Amino acid sequence: MLRARQHDPDRIERRETPAIPLTPVDKSNSEEITTVPSSQSVAQRDLRLDFFRGLALFCMFIDHMPDNILARFTIQSAMFADAAEVFIFISGYTAGMVYGRAMEREGFLLSGVRVYHRVWQLYVAHVFLFMMFMATVGFTAGALNTPVYAEEFGAANFLNEPGLAVVKALMLQFQPAFMDILPLYIVLLAMLPFVLSGFKSWPWVVIFASVALWLAVQLDKRIALSAYPGPDHVWFFNPFAWQCLFFLGGWLGWRGNHGGVPRLKNRWLFYFATAGALAGFVIRFSWTLHDFYDPLPVPVSMEFLWPLLSKGDLGFLRFANVLAVALLVSRLIHPQARFLATRGARPFVICGRNSLHIFCLAILLSVLGHLVLNEFFGGTLMQIAVSAAGIAIMISVAALMEWFAAAQRASGTTALRAPAVGGGA
Amino acid sequence: MTLRSMSRTIILIAATIGLLCAPAPIFPQERECSVPERFYISEPQLTKTPKAIAHGQDVVIVALGGASTLSIATGKPDLGWPARFAAALAERFPSAHIKVVNLAVGRQTAKQAAERLDREVIPMKPSLVIWETGTMEAVRGMDIDEFRETLRAGIDELRTAGIEAVLMNMQFSRDSEAVIHFEPYLAAMSQLADATDVPLFRRHGIMRHWAENGSLDLRVTDNDQRRRVAARLYDCIGRAMADFVTRGIPAANSPAKIGSDR
Numbered sequence: 044m045l046r047a048r049q050h051d052p053d054r055i056e057r058r059e060t061p062a063i064p065l066t067p068v069d070k071s072n073s074e075e076i077t078t079v080p081s082s083q084s085v086a087q088r089d090l091r092l093d094f095f096r097g098l099a100l101f102c103m104f105i106d107h108m109p110d111n112i113l114a115r116f117t118i119q120s121a122m123f124a125d126a127a128e129v130f131i132f133i134s135g136y137t138a139g140m141v142y143g144r145a146m147e148r149e150g151f152l153l154s155g156v157r158v159y160h161r162v163w164q165l166y167v168a169h170v171f172l173f174m175m176f177m178a179t180v181g182f183t184a185g186a187l188n189t190p191v192y193a194e195e196f197g198a199a200n201f202l203n204e205p206g207l208a209v210v211k212a213l214m215l216q217f218q219p220a221f222m223d224i225l226p227l228y229i230v231l232l233a234m235l236p237f238v239l240s241g242f243k244s245w246p247w248v249v250i251f252a253s254v255a256l257w258l259a260v261q262l263d264k265r266i267a268l269s270a271y272p273g274p275d276h277v278w279f280f281n282p283f284a285w286q287c288l289f290f291l292g293g294w295l296g297w298r299g300n301h302g303g304v305p306r307l308k309n310r311w312l313f314y315f316a317t318a319g320a321l322a323g324f325v326i327r328f329s330w331t332l333h334d335f336y337d338p339l340p341v342p343v344s345m346e347f348l349w350p351l352l353s354k355g356d357l358g359f360l361r362f363a364n365v366l367a368v369a370l371l372v373s374r375l376i377h378p379q380a381r382f383l384a385t386r387g388a389r390p391f392v393i394c395g396r397n398s399l400h401i402f403c404l405a406i407l408l409s410v411l412g413h414l415v416l417n418e419f420f421g422g423t424l425m426q427i428a429v430s431a432a433g434i435a436i437m438i439s440v441a442a443l444m445e446w447f448a449a450a451q452r453a454s455g456t457t458a459l460r461a462p463a464v465g466g467g468a
Numbered sequence: 469m470t471l472r473s474m475s476r477t478i479i480l481i482a483a484t485i486g487l488l489c490a491p492a493p494i495f496p497q498e499r500e501c502s503v504p505e506r507f508y509i510s511e512p513q514l515t516k517t518p519k520a521i522a523h524g525q526d527v528v529i530v531a532l533g534g535a536s537t538l539s540i541a542t543g544k545p546d547l548g549w550p551a552r553f554a555a556a557l558a559e560r561f562p563s564a565h566i567k568v569v570n571l572a573v574g575r576q577t578a579k580q581a582a583e584r585l586d587r588e589v590i591p592m593k594p595s596l597v598i599w600e601t602g603t604m605e606a607v608r609g610m611d612i613d614e615f616r617e618t619l620r621a622g623i624d625e626l627r628t629a630g631i632e633a634v635l636m637n638m639q640f641s642r643d644s645e646a647v648i649h650f651e652p653y654l655a656a657m658s659q660l661a662d663a664t665d666v667p668l669f670r671r672h673g674i675m676r677h678w679a680e681n682g683s684l685d686l687r688v689t690d691n692d693q694r695r696r697v698a699a700r701l702y703d704c705i706g707r708a709m710a711d712f713v714t715r716g717i718p719a720a721n722s723p724a725k726i727g728s729d730r
Contacts, residue, residue: 109651109654110676179646179647183644183646191536191541191686191698191701192639192641192644193535193540193541194534194535194540194541194574194575195536195574196607196644196648198575198604198607198608200608218609219609220647220648220649221649272608275610276608276610277611279609333662337509337662344663345662346663346664349616353613355611355612355613356613410646413646417645417646417679418642420679420680
């Protein structure tokens, strides 16, 4: 059984369990669906990663439904960054930790193939989402011919040349609504084996290059990846900027395997991060309140900070804010903090653990939720009900996947599992 | 959370949604397309233009925009919202000399419109420019930061020339929302308007409100009916815009509540 686990890359990425368990095999995993995990299995896992990734997924689902009152209470209303930064940072951290360990154990080639197996899964998920998008277009195609928009929709290239749009989507160049973050994740993960081997030999050179590339994007907006439709179209999430967050996360995750980074434990750095995160909160939250009630003043006008707030280019404030909050979380919340193992935290943890599937589900549900809200309207109560329904579906699918994985493990049929979870290969 | 308790939760939530959907009230087809106060209340008021209108001076107002300003859906420019806006103003201020010039071009981006400001718009010496924009950017998924900067530069240019500005955001239709991601562009326009103190005519929210209370149903298939619906929509928008622009001055010929609660 242990062997089967080691050779299943999906397991590694999904679980954040050490591929070579540091303590004896965690037999408690099989019972974790119905019971709170025993302290033995918890001791091996950084539940914070699962928890906050789950939180980011819930926020992403809610943020993607405009005209939803709850979207004003997600993480984006309290910090400059939003769910995208949290998701990419934690994904980088997890990938650095898991594949960094794999690389040290099995060498560049085998661990590289593991990474690319995961890249393939992400790609399949991207194609799946694109199918969903095209289905939505097909479903509403007649209605898109609405009198008020007919003329301007004529300019939407993908409606005029759907064949080309399909090819461009397969090449990751066509990124319609909500289909922009998986392409980013795909290219970043594809780069990871090379970056990880760089970390092994010259970590500071790689970090420096990564930060320099991010800085270059901030200074010169022309550094971007072209997208469809051309000629001036670029990827929404600029991979040349966002790589820095992902690989910084990856470096921290990789170093975490070896006892972490001592310099990050510096007391002054902690104070500095606290001050930064607090300032970010005060400014960002004042904008949120101002949005609710216009006469409320703001300490710093958004206008002055715009150049530092670009989402596509990962502006300085978004970047710094997510790093500061990550440092605070890592210092204030213990990896095995008790609340992370409670029933209340469980929905977050299981969604974060099955992040790829739940992510795709969240995108699908937000499109459906948006359709429902526009069909029936119904005000705040309806928005809350639709959001709650979506989150309940996400949680139950995650619970089902956990239950299924545990059942598979119990009956020792790991070989049959791969197709069931959409691994593909 | 166990699977059982979860399925119970789901059933409960599904039931709630069902209840919320069920009593969908049936509204009369032809209702007044009034605009609730909340769409205007936090927007700054214009100063020069309403005063000039009240004093009966010559006032030129330029409308910039795309297909919806050009009135392509009705097939007739005099049924577009700028023409209806002019008519509503004339009705309310019979002694005023107001000329509304429609400079809209179909499928034009904000950038292309901004490039026309100093050549075509400013030489007309308008006292107000109503800039309808954002649709092409959202349909094509163009760069949001650049879009906002273009608008800001355009507004600065108008202000330097002593011209007031009103921004108008995108239209709302139930079916386009799932395919076109309007939200970030709406947010960008709202933030820009707030930061630059330019009044924003929230057409998207207003049209959503009309769809919600049943006063304007855009879901029609018949071609004739389509033109009628579009004409009615533009008439509603034009009159609402007249209210919006002249807030703060009492109408000389106070009409019996022309389609608005102002």
